[in-house]
Amino acid sequence: MRSYNKLGEGxxxxxxxxxxxxxxxxxxxxRIDTPEPMLATRSCVRMTPRRSFRREGEEARxxxxxxxxxxxxxxxxxxxxTVRAIALRAGVTQGLxxxxxxTKEELVAAxxxxxxxxxxxxxxxxxxTLPADPLARLASFVGNAVSPPVVDPxxxxxxxxxxxxxxRDQAMRQxxxxxxxxFRGQLEALITDALCAAGRPADPxxxxxxxIAGNALLDGLWIEASAxxxxxxxxxxxxxxxxxxxxxxGLKLQE
Amino acid sequence: MRSYNKLGEGxxxxxxxxxxxxxxxxxxxxRIDTPEPMLATRSCVRMTPRRSFRREGEEARxxxxxxxxxxxxxxxxxxxxTVRAIALRAGVTQGLxxxxxxTKEELVAAxxxxxxxxxxxxxxxxxxTLPADPLARLASFVGNAVSPPVVDPxxxxxxxxxxxxxxRDQAMRQxxxxxxxxFRGQLEALITDALCAAGRPADPxxxxxxxIAGNALLDGLWIEASAxxxxxxxxxxxxxxxxxxxxxxGLKLQE
DNA sequence: AAGTTTGTTATACGAACGCATAACTACCAC
DNA sequence: GTGGTAGTTATGCGTTCGTATAACAAACTT
Numbered sequence: 001m002r003s004y005n006k007l008g009e010g011x012x013x014x015x016x017x018x019x020x021x022x023x024x025x026x027x028x029x030x031r032i033d034t035p036e037p038m039l040a041t042r043s044c045v046r047m048t049p050r051r052s053f054r055r056e057g058e059e060a061r062x063x064x065x066x067x068x069x070x071x072x073x074x075x076x077x078x079x080x081x082t083v084r085a086i087a088l089r090a091g092v093t094q095g096l097x098x099x100x101x102x103t104k105e106e107l108v109a110a111x112x113x114x115x116x117x118x119x120x121x122x123x124x125x126x127x128x129t130l131p132a133d134p135l136a137r138l139a140s141f142v143g144n145a146v147s148p149p150v151v152d153p154x155x156x157x158x159x160x161x162x163x164x165x166x167x168r169d170q171a172m173r174q175x176x177x178x179x180x181x182x183f184r185g186q187l188e189a190l191i192t193d194a195l196c197a198a199g200r201p202a203d204p205x206x207x208x209x210x211x212i213a214g215n216a217l218l219d220g221l222w223i224e225a226s227a228x229x230x231x232x233x234x235x236x237x238x239x240x241x242x243x244x245x246x247x248x249x250g251l252k253l254q255e
Numbered sequence: 256m257r258s259y260n261k262l263g264e265g266x267x268x269x270x271x272x273x274x275x276x277x278x279x280x281x282x283x284x285x286r287i288d289t290p291e292p293m294l295a296t297r298s299c300v301r302m303t304p305r306r307s308f309r310r311e312g313e314e315a316r317x318x319x320x321x322x323x324x325x326x327x328x329x330x331x332x333x334x335x336x337t338v339r340a341i342a343l344r345a346g347v348t349q350g351l352x353x354x355x356x357x358t359k360e361e362l363v364a365a366x367x368x369x370x371x372x373x374x375x376x377x378x379x380x381x382x383x384t385l386p387a388d389p390l391a392r393l394a395s396f397v398g399n400a401v402s403p404p405v406v407d408p409x410x411x412x413x414x415x416x417x418x419x420x421x422x423r424d425q426a427m428r429q430x431x432x433x434x435x436x437x438f439r440g441q442l443e444a445l446i447t448d449a450l451c452a453a454g455r456p457a458d459p460x461x462x463x464x465x466x467i468a469g470n471a472l473l474d475g476l477w478i479e480a481s482a483x484x485x486x487x488x489x490x491x492x493x494x495x496x497x498x499x500x501x502x503x504x505g506l507k508l509q510e
Numbered sequence: 511a512a513g514t515t516t517g518t519t520a521t522a523c524g525a526a527c528g529c530a531t532a533a534c535t536a537c538c539a540c
Numbered sequence: 541g542t543g544g545t546a547g548t549t550a551t552g553c554g555t556t557c558g559t560a561t562a563a564c565a566a567a568c569t570t
Contacts (some may be wrong), residue, residue, distance in 0.1 A: 055536055056545055077419050079334040083528060093549050095531085104528065157422045163415035164332050166482050167408045177483050212487075213499040216475025217468060223478075226470060227421050228432050232467075244468035248502045310517050310566055338558060348519050348560090359558065 010045055043053040051093070063112070064090040069111040073161050074154045081108065093192050112162055113175070119155075120179050123186065134197035138190045139242050139253040142214075146241045149236055156226035184215045191249065198251050219243055256310050261406045306348070317355050317365070319345040324366040336363065367417055367427070371434050378438060389452035393445045393496050394508040397469075401476045401496045402489055411481035421426075440472045446504065453506050465503055472499055 053243060055062075068089035083104055087094040101107040118158035130137045144150060165172040188211035194201040218241065225237045246253050311319075323344035327336035338359055342349040356362040381399060385392045399405060420427040444467035450457040464504065480492045501508050 012495055037551055038482050050534065051549060053536075058547095061547090076423070077333060082526080084526085094528090096548060097552075098529070098531095099547070109265055123346060153422045160415045160418040160422070163478075163482060164419075167412045168331070169417070173483065177486060178423075178478065180483065209498065211491075212495050213472060216479060217472045217499075220471025220473070221468075221476035221480060223418075223474060226429065226437065227418060228435065230332075231435075235465075240464050240467050243464065244472075244503060247505070248499060250502070305564065306519060309564080316517090337556080341558085349558090350520075351518055353559070353561095372538065375519055393540095 053092075058100070061092070061096070064092075065097060065100060065107060066111045067116050068103060069102075070115060070158060073111070074157045077157075078164075080160055095249045112165070112172070115158055115162070117180050120182055123183060127186065134190070134193040135251065135253050138194045138245065141187070141190055142218065142241050142245050142253075143246075145218045146225055146237045147172075149235075151222055151225045151229075151237075153226055153229070156223065180215075184211050186219075187211050187215055193238055194251060194253070196250065200249075200251070213248060214245060217241065218250075263311060272484060277504055314349070315346070316345075319347075320352060320355060320362060321366045321369050324362055325370060328366070329412045332412075333363075333416055333419075345371070349510075355403075367420070368430070370413055370417065371430060375434050375437055378441065382441065389445070389448040390506065390508050393449045393500065396442070396445055397473065397500050397508075398493045398495050400473045401480055401492045406477055406480045406484075406489075408481055408484070411478065435470075439466050440468045442473075449504065449506060449508070455504075455506070468503060472496065472503075 036072045039100060049137055065086060068086045069081050076085075083094045083097050086107070087097055097104070100112065127141070130140045152168050160171070162176070165178045167173070188207050191210050191214065192207050195207070221237055221241050225234075228251055242253055245251075304437075320341060321465050324336050324340045326344055327340050331340075336351050338349045341362070342352055352359065352362060356365065382396070385395045417427070417431070421431045422428070443462050446465050446469065447457045450462070476492055476496055480487055497508055500506075
């Protein structure tokens, strides 16, 4: 009857194996609140056998917990990332979280840092796969930034969750500023190269302003394409982005 | 000793009057958990007199509760918008929320709708105060969209909170799509007028693409200016936005 | 002025939460 | 094989949460 909170919210998710289901039932034992707490564990036969487990390395466990945390936040927002939901998703019991993170807040912070570094690293790594010609390079960079897999509802949800923290928490804001400036710096370098390749002047004040505007354009298109995937065709967003950059720079980036 | 959740998070906020403080203490009565629940209320003298109150109209109460909800979300995210915090902020006790909204979820939905309609209405009303000349009109519209008071960390926090819901909830997504298209439509009309005033062709396919790009540019600049107010000077963002629009449209919007 | 209505307060309840800790067992050294 | 260690599970605790409902009182009716 009472259901103000989603009980067993993930019980029908595809990743829930039978073992996890048993865990979920098992983990709910603190709700049963038995008057006699069954302290005679020695002589009492256990109805449910103790869950078997394997010892994983510390890095593997931490990574699994961080991934599970991000999954929970992406799916249900920060309030859905409870220690029980995270543990269920990571395939462990909730007590283990305390073994690797002294507090849940610390786990969330680690997850956020993992997310941010992953995004900037992915962006940097993508540069290597871009064509060498500066104009085609810029066009590819711009097009990729507004196409899948960069455009992704899950990433968008995580980004929105972190933005809430950014406006409130100074440390978060500093981290966000760092990653923002890093991305904008990449874009500015590409713009400078493209202008030079076209034999156009590349005044630093001008490229800075172009990078600010171009970055905002990419951010906005990324958000709208991720949040409203049905409103645009993928190639429409891509063509719009590249066309806008052509107008901004006064260059023809593609034929 | 235990403080994993912010108890009395707003107890030092300036809007907390002494009366509210008493309410906060009073409202915590369900923690005392007296063994005998003091049912003899008739013969028992009340230690704390019953809080006096005034009957407000339904609209006033609903508006106060909605405002309080938005304040809570803006300050501490969705998880900070508990019924107790909302009621404290609205100057009522928590039971009253149930009298106007059958569930907290309904209150949050009403708050979100109020936020969205307020934003779009403000944007539409601002059109009336703009200059009549189409080019100056577009320039003013663009500049205002990336300057205070539109640029505002509180609005940004609320927007980020709602975006989390947008990617998850279909009804939210439809509402977001509506308001997005409404704003983009305004911008497209301004762009069309500006192009015509300059004697330039205004092909619908072209103005649509310009509106998509221009909207994304404004969104991105608004987000970055709101989230990182220290990175930019206000007039830098403004000048960047107008300059970018000049490049996009191939027009001179200001001298 | 007394009675009625209903907006509002006060209190209680069960569920879920983060955290703490005891019990257990997989794995390693020897 | 036989401990020993520590990674992991199982369980409990106290708090806060959303919701439910009884008690009260401000405003309205007559």
